Amino acid sequence: MVTTRATSDRVPDRRVARGRFAPSPTGPLHFGSLVAALGSFLEARRHGGEWLVRIEDVDMPRTAPGATMAILRALEWYGLHWDGPVVHQSQRAVHYQAALELLLDAGWVYPCTCSRQTLAGCSRGRDGAPIHPGTCRSGPHRLDRPSALRLRVTNASLTFQDAIQGEYRQQLERDVGDFVLRRADGVFAYQLAVVVDDAAQGVTHVVRGADLLDSTPRQIYLQRLLGLSTPDYAHLPVVVDARGDKLSKQTGAPPLDERRVGPTLTAALRFLGQRPPPELATEPVATIIAWAVAHWDLTLVGARIRSDPSDTPTN
Numbered sequence: 001m002v003t004t005r006a007t008s009d010r011v012p013d014r015r016v017a018r019g020r021f022a023p024s025p026t027g028p029l030h031f032g033s034l035v036a037a038l039g040s041f042l043e044a045r046r047h048g049g050e051w052l053v054r055i056e057d058v059d060m061p062r063t064a065p066g067a068t069m070a071i072l073r074a075l076e077w078y079g080l081h082w083d084g085p086v087v088h089q090s091q092r093a094v095h096y097q098a099a100l101e102l103l104l105d106a107g108w109v110y111p112c113t114c115s116r117q118t119l120a121g122c123s124r125g126r127d128g129a130p131i132h133p134g135t136c137r138s139g140p141h142r143l144d145r146p147s148a149l150r151l152r153v154t155n156a157s158l159t160f161q162d163a164i165q166g167e168y169r170q171q172l173e174r175d176v177g178d179f180v181l182r183r184a185d186g187v188f189a190y191q192l193a194v195v196v197d198d199a200a201q202g203v204t205h206v207v208r209g210a211d212l213l214d215s216t217p218r219q220i221y222l223q224r225l226l227g228l229s230t231p232d233y234a235h236l237p238v239v240v241d242a243r244g245d246k247l248s249k250q251t252g253a254p255p256l257d258e259r260r261v262g263p264t265l266t267a268a269l270r271f272l273g274q275r276p277p278p279e280l281a282t283e284p285v286a287t288i289i290a291w292a293v294a295h296w297d298l299t300l301v302g303a304r305i306r307s308d309p310s311d312t313p314t315n
């Protein structure tokens with residue numbers, strides 16, 4: 001373990017329950033991201049806690065112009081009012097660099113020049129990415145190209161208890177391989193940024209889509225190396241379209257219709273296994289949210305990884 005806690009830019013108050021919604025601003029909010037926002041909001045509020053919004057724009061070239069404003073505006077229509085200032089990852093590179101240096105100094109990180117082509121023959125992890133076999137651990141292959149920085153992992157079994165999906169176990173070396181913390185083009189990886197930010201913001205309850213379930217052991221591993229505490233995790237079923245693909249801008253998810261806020265919110269609640277009375281859909285947004293906070297029950301959210309909204313009971 002690295003002993004200094006230089007990654008926290010302020011000391012968060014751990015007595016306060018704190019959740020967060022951390023969208024990547026690649027497009028406007030759609031039904032799938034609304035479900036993630038609503039689930040994390042309700043879990044935080046049910047604990048009497050705060051709910052933060054963090055814009056994950058660490059990979060600037062992938063961000064869509066206007067998406068951040070569109071997401072924030074949509075959260076407001078849906079009555080999902082956040083606490084404190086919105087944090088932007090694009091402004092936090094100094095904190096990611098500090099964490100990286102701790103890991104470098106402790107010998108956990110090494111430069112890697114493997115190209116996509118070099119890794120083409122490797123077996124693939126659950127997310128489809130090649131499992132890096134640690135080839136560059138004892139020195140990069142090519143000195144003539146910029147290197148990514150990779151974290152050395154171990155094969156110890158890493159288990160955590162997800163509040164919805166139950167026990168989840170991985171052996172990082174076997175299942176994921178050494179993973180990138182900073183890309184060769186200098187962009188910090190999601191895995192590092194999310195761990196640094198969740199700790200710096202004092203997040204105690206991470207509620208997000210189950211597409212990120214298999215990232216969680218990597219995040220817990222990083223937390224342990226950096227001496228940071230591990231929040232509680234709950235991974236919600238991911239909303240899929242009729243073809244079974246996760247709703248996203250890339251798969252053509254329609255943006256939310258601002259004229260149908262009530263019916264959309266109650267559909268999102270039903271997707272999350274909650275049982276709003278049918279007449280709630282025509283009530284003002286504040287009434288729907290108040291009902292949802294008062295009745296929120298995480299145990300009603302089914303332990304499904306992916307789900308089509310049409311599977312959802314109507315009340």
Ligand code: GLU
Binds near residue numbers: 024
């Ligand atoms: N930025 C990620 C996304 O939009 C979510 C990250 C997280 O919740 O940890 O998929």
